[in-house]
Amino acid sequence: MKQRAWIYISIVLVLALLMPACGPADDPEDDVLKAAFIYISPPGDLGWTYEHDRGRLFLEAQLGDQVQTTFIENIGEGPDASRVMRQYAQEGYDLVFATSFGYMDHMYEVAQEFPDVFFEHCSGFKTRDNMATYFGRMYQPRYLSGLVAGSMTENNHIGYVAAFPIPEVVRGINAFTLGVRKANPDAQVYVVWTSTWYDPVVEREAAVALLDGGADIIAQHQDTTEPQKAAQERGMLSIGYNSDMRGFVGDTVLTGPVWNWGVYYTDVAQDVLNDTWTSSQYWGSMTDGIVDLADFSPKVPQDVRDLVAAERALIVNGEWDVFCGPITDQAGNLAVAEGECMSDGDMLGIQFFVEGVVGNIQD
Amino acid sequence: MRRIVFEKRESMSRRASTLVPIISLLASLLLGGLLLAISGANPFVTYYEMFRGAFGTWNRFTETLVKAIPLMLTGLSVAIAFKMRFWNIGAEGQLTLGGVAAAGVALFWAQSLPGWTLLPLALLAGCVAGALWAGIPAVLKAYLSVDETLTTLMLNYVAILYSEHLYYVAWRAPGYNSGTATFTEAAWLPRITGRVHAGIYLAIILAVVLWFVFKRTRWGFELQIIGENPTAARYLGINIAQNVVLAILLSGAISGLAGATEVLGLARRLQQGLSVGYGYTAIIVAWMAQLNPLAIIGVAILMASLLVGGDQIQMRMGLPAAMGLVLQGLILIPMLAGMIFMEYRLRIIDPHTTGMEVEA
Numbered sequence: 001m002k003q004r005a006w007i008y009i010s011i012v013l014v015l016a017l018l019m020p021a022c023g024p025a026d027d028p029e030d031d032v033l034k035a036a037f038i039y040i041s042p043p044g045d046l047g048w049t050y051e052h053d054r055g056r057l058f059l060e061a062q063l064g065d066q067v068q069t070t071f072i073e074n075i076g077e078g079p080d081a082s083r084v085m086r087q088y089a090q091e092g093y094d095l096v097f098a099t100s101f102g103y104m105d106h107m108y109e110v111a112q113e114f115p116d117v118f119f120e121h122c123s124g125f126k127t128r129d130n131m132a133t134y135f136g137r138m139y140q141p142r143y144l145s146g147l148v149a150g151s152m153t154e155n156n157h158i159g160y161v162a163a164f165p166i167p168e169v170v171r172g173i174n175a176f177t178l179g180v181r182k183a184n185p186d187a188q189v190y191v192v193w194t195s196t197w198y199d200p201v202v203e204r205e206a207a208v209a210l211l212d213g214g215a216d217i218i219a220q221h222q223d224t225t226e227p228q229k230a231a232q233e234r235g236m237l238s239i240g241y242n243s244d245m246r247g248f249v250g251d252t253v254l255t256g257p258v259w260n261w262g263v264y265y266t267d268v269a270q271d272v273l274n275d276t277w278t279s280s281q282y283w284g285s286m287t288d289g290i291v292d293l294a295d296f297s298p299k300v301p302q303d304v305r306d307l308v309a310a311e312r313a314l315i316v317n318g319e320w321d322v323f324c325g326p327i328t329d330q331a332g333n334l335a336v337a338e339g340e341c342m343s344d345g346d347m348l349g350i351q352f353f354v355e356g357v358v359g360n361i362q363d
Numbered sequence: 364m365r366r367i368v369f370e371k372r373e374s375m376s377r378r379a380s381t382l383v384p385i386i387s388l389l390a391s392l393l394l395g396g397l398l399l400a401i402s403g404a405n406p407f408v409t410y411y412e413m414f415r416g417a418f419g420t421w422n423r424f425t426e427t428l429v430k431a432i433p434l435m436l437t438g439l440s441v442a443i444a445f446k447m448r449f450w451n452i453g454a455e456g457q458l459t460l461g462g463v464a465a466a467g468v469a470l471f472w473a474q475s476l477p478g479w480t481l482l483p484l485a486l487l488a489g490c491v492a493g494a495l496w497a498g499i500p501a502v503l504k505a506y507l508s509v510d511e512t513l514t515t516l517m518l519n520y521v522a523i524l525y526s527e528h529l530y531y532v533a534w535r536a537p538g539y540n541s542g543t544a545t546f547t548e549a550a551w552l553p554r555i556t557g558r559v560h561a562g563i564y565l566a567i568i569l570a571v572v573l574w575f576v577f578k579r580t581r582w583g584f585e586l587q588i589i590g591e592n593p594t595a596a597r598y599l600g601i602n603i604a605q606n607v608v609l610a611i612l613l614s615g616a617i618s619g620l621a622g623a624t625e626v627l628g629l630a631r632r633l634q635q636g637l638s639v640g641y642g643y644t645a646i647i648v649a650w651m652a653q654l655n656p657l658a659i660i661g662v663a664i665l666m667a668s669l670l671v672g673g674d675q676i677q678m679r680m681g682l683p684a685a686m687g688l689v690l691q692g693l694i695l696i697p698m699l700a701g702m703i704f705m706e707y708r709l710r711i712i713d714p715h716t717t718g719m720e721v722e723a
Binding site for chain 2 (some may be wrong): 042070071073074076077078079080081082083084086087088090091100101105112125151163164166195349360
């Protein structure tokens with residue numbers, strides 16, 4: 001009878017309920033720093049998460065036996081993220097890194113529940129005594145990559161596959177476009193929103209749409225190499241992002257802004273080991289090395305390399321930064337006057353496009 | 364030549380209906396174990412870690428219950444439809460729209476309504492939205508004989524894409540890449556322990572009510588007849604079209620309630636992670652529970668423990684996330700295979716010795 005199945009299931013469940021009493025305690029390894037990483041995509045994305053995981057492995061290599069790391073991949077930004085953070089905290093992890101913007105509120109909530117665990121959130125803006133944020137001034141190498149794209153486009157039509165209309169992405173598009181226009185005042189950057197960080201199919205479709213629209217170079221703010229592959233299949237050039245995508249796709253990837261998380265991860269772990277960790281909002285620059293421009297493809301001519309090197313020196317030496325005026329917005333109004341530079345706060349909250357971008361932030 | 368044929372059973376085997384879910388579960392554990400072994404993980408250790416991940420401590424058990432609530436509600440929803448052989452694959456979309464409607468009330472009526480009415484109205488809005496969304500395929504099926512499998516499935520995509528439009532664009536809170544603002548506290552569904560919210564009470568009450576309706580009421584009996592023998596139902600003077608629509612409205616309302624409780628009790632805002640496949644897992648839950656509302660409560664907890672314990676496949680065993688998904692998918696295959704044996708039996712026919720039949 002049907003009822004009988006139910007009885008069996010009930011017995012199993014009752015047994016299951018009794019289990020908490022006899023489960024073994026979690027193994028304590030107090031002398032070793034246990035660090036957990038929560039990823040939104042698998043390291044096999046060859047982009048965003050790939051770089052974070054490279055950072056994790058760098059941390060392991062640097063600190064050896066002092067540290068033990070683990071990661072969990074494919075965790076959405078919904079309520080599941082909160083559960084995973086709690087589990088790590090309860091399992092005795094000392095340090096939890098969450099590497100997607102949408103984890104912010106979950107981490108903010110969980111950090112309050114576990115005051116003895118250190119939480120590090122990538123790219124957000126909420127902190128606690130035991131929760132810090134970290135990010136890099138990706139706009140700097142993005143500007144440099146824009147110089148390359150602007151110099152090398154043949155029809156002045158550049159496509160940009162972008163995830164979400166939030167300040168981080170808008171800032172990147174602006175920096176890239178400022179670079180493009182510096183090298184080539186006639187070029188325009190066409191933006192397509194995907195509403196996803198990680199979706200290989202959607203990322204590719206967006207790139208294909210831009211190529212169909214006439215773009216001859218594709219840049220991107222996504223997690224995977226798909227936009228680069230789509231461009232290559234059409235015989236077009238591209239600018240990578242996150243990792244040195246030229247290694248995965250080929251020389252059609254001219255260069256690209258890249259992350260180097262490893263040094264930061266090692267510093268944070270070292271701080272926790274030394275009991276010197278404090279909550280902060282780290283926004284590292286190209287001078288720190290957390291962001292940089294990937295090596296050039298052989299397709300990039302020497303005069304373009306020289307241009308990039310000159311601009312790079314200005315930024316690294318602190319003589320100039322990307323969001324220093326004069327900057328004109330999309331509507332043609334002066335947004336930043338000559339001799340002025342945007343503050344960090346203004347850059348972090350930027351919500352307008354600069355001249356040369358074709359697209360709409362409220363799309 | 365011997366032939367093996369399937370033959371429809373004259374009556375549902377008692378033994379089979381008890382044993383099939385259990386044997387199916389064991390078979391899927393065995394298949395999963397083989398897969399784990401091939402991937403270089405010790406299946407016993409993995410299952411033990413999964414079990415501990417879901418039930419090992421009180422906190423973990425509460426997280427399992429958190430996952431079980433939407434599975435219970437959508438499981439009940441699907442079971443009502445399946446009783447009538449109405450293949451409602453649309454619980455996911457009904458859940459999503461239920462969440463959207465509840466979020467809409469919580470976000471936009473908070474100013475104009477007295478605080479205490481906000482939560483009940485938001486829950487009600489979720490039910491209504493789910494019911495209406497299920498009502499479309501129900502009416503199409505009842506009056507125009509449009510196949511409901513397709514319509515319910517397709518409407519899921521409409522609902523999910525619409526909800527994405529809302530939390531990525533139209534209702535997005537400033538400064539966020541996705542998600543609405545957090546609701547005012549008056550709209551929060553109270554939490555009982557950990558993150559377990561009052562939705563669990565609603566699920567259990569509904570399960571008992573539905574069990575009673577199916578067992579003891581005329582309407583429940585009519586629904587059963589419609590499912591098992593529509594011709595007989597017609598002879599008995601049962602209004603099939605009207606009953607189908609009514610029952611599917613109820614089914615949709617319960618899925619909508621699942622979405623509303625997820626949004627109001629767990630996330631407290633509309634955001635990514637509302638549609639994570641509960642409506643599809645519900646189909647497995649309903650089948651494993653043999654459409655028995657009380658059994659659905661238990662089976663939902665079992666399925667939730669697989670989802671929560673599945674984290675351990677990554678956290679402890681270091682296997683990729685995809686392995687967890689494969690293990691969950693493996694549950695369904697023996698289950699569906701097993702269903703065949705409840706309605707059919709195997710017969711080996713040997714033409715040389717006609718009449719001699721071996722039953723399996």
